Amino acid sequence: MNAQEIQTAILAAHRGRFDGHPPVAVGPFHDEDPVYRGAKAACAALGFIEVDAECLGRAWQAVTQRRLGRFDASAWPDSPADFGLRDFPPQSREDAFAPCPVALGLYAVLPDAEWVGRAARAGIPTVQLRFKSDDAAAVAREIDAAIAAVRGTDALLFINDHWRQAIAAGAYGVHLGQEDLDALTADEVQELRASGLRLGVSTHGYAEMVRADAVSPSYLALGAVFPTTLKKMATAPQGLARLHDYARLMRGYPLVAIGGIDADRLPQALASGVGSIAVVRAFVGADDPEAAARLLMARMREAPRA
Known part of the structure; x- marks a missing residue:
């Protein structure tokens, strides 16, 4: 999937959960990876501010890499490992x-x-x-x-x-x-x-x-x-x-x-x-x-x- 397809898939899966958050202009991209770019653009469209959209873009990228390249639009990042956090608790x-x-x-x-x-x-x-x-x-x-x-x-x-x-x-x-x-x-x-x-x-x-x-x-x-x-x-x-x-x-x-x-x-x-x-x-x-x-x-x- 290319970045535009990934953005569309994430929006289709999650837009209904974030009603009431106006879209935010997407900031600069720092990687050519399509998952990162598509996810960051989608999260900005869902109303996440620049630093959070960047954070989420990287998290989607990490999730997909751990799954050996398999992208799943329904799987919103929710693990500490997705965000590079250290061992929990x-x-x-x-x-x-x-x-x-x-x-x-x-x-x-x-x-x-x-x-x-x-x-x-x-x-x-x-x-x-x-x-x-x-x-x-x-x-x-x-x-x-x-x-x-x-x-x-x-x-x-x-x-x-x-x-x-x-x-x-x-x-x-x-x-x-x-x-x-x-x-x-x-x-x-x-x-x-x-x-x-x-x-x-x-x-x-x-x-x-x-x-x-x-x-x-x-x-x-x-x-x-x-x-x-x-x-x-x-x-x-x-x-x-x-x-x-x-x-x-x-x-x-x-x-x-x-x-x-x-x-x-x-x-x-x-x-x-x-x-x-x-x-x-x-x-x-x-x-x-x-x-x-x-x-x-x-x-x-x-x-x-x-």
Whole structure:
């Protein structure tokens, strides 16, 4: 088959799963292989941004080569080997970060220590302090207050971004975005790993999942699943079809779905195979946050799992 035939076959097999994602202009090709070229063009037509279309093109190429040249348009790449990832489960690697529970449960992302304490007392099992400030002293005070706020509860506390302060304060873990992760030197990654803190990393597609896997973090966050107004996103909402594919590929990790998830959408997201659902507005924006927490946790217990 030539590249155009491969592109047509992939679109015929998968276009229906990705309705709602407008096509993206295909970027430059870096190989003459027809499977790579056809698959990359098809994935751009399915709405995958350039870096993800490139990643998928290479994955289709790898799948076909492993099958001795037999191309199968129905077989969407879903194995770590397809993407050049190292042995799974990642926790078995020598450079793995400290492990965390496979199912982190309901995961509340919170603006300050007062909200952290409120979520922990409401029984939410995993909480994250996302405190934004350029004042290092204020950050340190808020982190200390958040650690004090979860004391006596079962909540696991992750600190967003401020990893050195999190180490100093003795937090359970730290959560980094892709830009934060990319800004770390190899020595800083090792310093963070050696501290024993758990590391969670935000991802927004295939290329970012591959990048995050390179440091063997404790968990991956996948999103944004649905539209959200909380922050400006560099990528469009991923949707449920992509979430299912991401969860199948990265099933060796504890996985957290995030972005626009409320009590009604929670069962749909959980059915993808993730072990945790992160919420922001569904808790802090509720008229009765404690009642909202009880409802969300009940939905998690009742929801069918993949």
